[in-house]
Amino acid sequence: MSSPRGLIEVDGQLLRWPDLISIRVIGTLYMAADSFEVKVNNSLMLSDWFKKNQEIKIYLGYVQDPNRWYKNELEHVFTGKIDGVSPSFSGDMTCRIIGRDYSAPFLDTTFTVAYAERTASQIASLLCSKYGLTPNITSTTEIIDRDMYQNRKEWEILQSLADHEGFICYVDKNKTFYFGQRDLSDEEIEANLFYRMGFKSNCQIDFDDNAVDSFNQVTVRHYTQKQLIEGTAKNDTLIESMGQVKERVYYSSKVKTQAEAKQLADKLLPEFSRYVITGKASKMAGVPTIACEKKVSVAGCGRFDGNYYVERYDLTLNKQGFLMGLDITSLRPDEAEQYRQDLYSSDSSILGSSRKLGSGTL
Template identity: 50%
Template sequence: MGAHRCWIEVVDPNTSELVAVRWTDIINLNIDLSLYLAADSFDCTLRNDLLLSEYLRKEQEISFWIGSVANPNQWGKEELTHVFTGKIDGVRPFFGDQMTVQLVGRDYSSRLIDTEFSVAFAERTASQIAILLAKKHDLAYEVVPTEVVIEKDLYKDRKEWAILQELADREGYVCYVKKDKVLYFGPRKDNDDTIIAELNYRQKERSNVLSIQFDDSLVGVINYVIVRHWSGKKKGLIVGEAKNQDLIEAYGEKKRVVYDPKAKTKELADQIAAKKLKEWSRTVVTGEQIRVASSPLMEPEKMVSVKGCGRFDSNYYIEKVHHTFSKTSGFFTEVNVTSERPDSAAQYRKDLYNYEERKM
């Protein structure tokens, strides 16, 4: 496998040149890669014997490469994988038995997360707004054009990132900032369904998973939905319904009745019921605390294959990634996975990222 190594670069704010942190000054690093609503984040600790804290500043750009090298005595960042570029949010020097400095920060989506709308977006489409905000924050952009002009009320008194995410939802798009400082606003890409890694548990020489915990639960799963609405002066009852017969036969009927004022006809009531059934009847299998030795290619929403876990052997989407590196314990990656990708970005964040808890 080779020796684990980490490479850190910062941008000199005076010259805009890249400056590498000495390998001997690196103590540890943690990187968290999340889904779209929150920024990816990092914290790292460096030796501060030479007072690096005098040089490091808030808002300074910082990048990380991690991986394994063949020769631990002669190596360079070209042998490693670029996993993160962002800004330093805080510099925390510690002066004690050992002099250290801790850095914390987030990726470039943090600029949009922290900034309230301050630009007139009148007569602009969603894609034009995405391009405008990318330029405002000095980001390159990959934006798929849209046609519908957005009403002003959508972006009044809101954070820029929340606006972009809702615009993406409306178009059936996703929106995120790549590690190479590119704002992507468009449909999911087909290559997200390409398996980027195999996670092998107790598979002899192929084994790379140290631990994994699955959750296969029917809690909250509904397989029969009834939609009702009392319409008109005479309060006539409109009823629509949808069933998942396979789930009913397998686990018994689990019914939910909802009242929806948009169900003004039987056809609309059936459509609403079918949509809610699709959302509520998904029997998603999740895997948590999957600890893998050194896997820098892991990214949220990419697909992995799990083997060696019986009936849980399958392909899964990555939900969350945590890279950890230290000179004492080496480089490990922890991931959470889910068996099913929902159909919309809004549903993805609601179901898999506790969207309601993270509203801004």
């Protein structure tokens, strides 16, 4: 029978398994950084070794022999940097380290490069090289208006540019900077969620099926020289199913003509009219290969059975076990705009030695 295990590697050196108390990794989509929290036994003053900005890699998974195992048996799930070190010099002598992935510097830094005519891919390349990441950037040709990328956080700019081009943008666990089309080919089921199905049962899950935040008509509006510029887009199918028109009015100074207003309304409608079922699954065994936009299947929940996309995951490993929580949605998350909330400001966020680290894994 396999046993859950985990390792952290700090600046290339592995922390011994006996020194680890718990590991937690939260993954989310696009605008928010993936984040981690590691708690260790500090009786040997490991807090003297941990420093801000050290690189950390996290490995999680299952091993066949819990008494003799190696790093290559685990899944590499996270790479980032330490943001904070919090030792507790009390009865328990522990140390907590927290941090984020390599999108964090973009989230923290305002773009201040002097104005020049640039395309979206040129701006992406400029920022990618600034932080020494490996580029995987799709070339674009349209020159971007300076207003889109002046005096804003770098990650906000990159996400806006990605939206503009119909792309997504993220930094993966291998420090590759991706700016390009979403991969729609991966439809493999990564995990199966069972509720009230005897010995197969493996989770608890809550669903939400409502139209509180769903709009079936979007109107883009702008006043210029006392003239109204306006364009409207509507979802007739959703209007019929909801039994009424539910309109969202969006003001934009960027639109200069009725045609531009209509074009922007057409673009915004799919985002504002998302009529989806969402769910929160908990108390299930950790799956180290889980990732945002991966698919999971649900069974045992009546009409809510089916396949869902992951939009957030929470992996927690300690000496008692390896558990996972998921936020899921019935439709593929199509718009990065939905997820523009840094985990640092979220209630669910993680963030709110004289002896060197050993090189062994046992």
